[in-house]
Amino acid sequence: MxxxxxxxxxxxxxxxxxxxxxxxxxxxxxxxxxxxxALDLGQPVGLFTARKLAMLADDAPRCRMLLADAGVRATRLPPRIGPGGCGYADGVTLGPGGTRGIAFAPAPLGTSCAIAASLAVWEWEVVQPAALAWFGRPVTRIDHFGSYSCRRIYGRASGRWSEHSTADAVDIAGFRLGDGTRITVARDWKGGGKKAAFLHDVRDGACRLFATTLSPDYNAAHADHLHLDQAARGKVGMRGFCPSGPRAPR
Structure with a gap:
């Protein structure tokens, strides 16, 4: 009672x-x-945008529809079955044109649909505003280390499979502005200049959209990139998992 x-x-x-x-x-x-x-990838980030993006991992057809509605050219990939825990059923490629003028290098970028959708929102609502605020110029290219990689965390012989093993993560290495200026995580993360401030802003913005955001503040293994993923961890916070010190490895 x-x-x-x-x-x-x-x-x-x-x-x-x-x-x-x-x-x-x-x-x-x-x-x-x-x-x-309903989620609209063209809207500004809201209180529940992160959770709605993460939920796209369970609804690939709707995810692809949302990308198309937002003007993102994403090509569906055939399902891939790898050894162990590797493979994906919801992969897409973002071609050389990228999303709204932001290209990926190397291209094309193949990743899970949920990651592609999250990247699009991050680029439009976080990366471009930060670039215009700090440099007065837009980002035209994002450099990456890829998404899918059939491996366990840190490439170990045993243990938990990485989110990369299912294309549910992407590693961002740097950015190129419209005037050719290059900004890299490896070279520009530390310091008090505009490039460092920009990188910290886009990292903090990613924390609002991805379930996990790891940066050089996390550990030495992430000294040259931002790791972004939408892993299902039971509870997706408003800011996501965005550590500034050593935690469980990804």
Missing amino acids: RFLAVLKFLVVLAIPLAIGLGLYAFGRGRPQDLPWT
């Missing part, structure tokens, strides 16, 4: 909270701040 009473109280409490949240979000013209509204 006590359990039912508590449950009834929570339900009664949740209803006005949901109504209030809905009125607040729609009053500000921000439906993306509501957990029950």
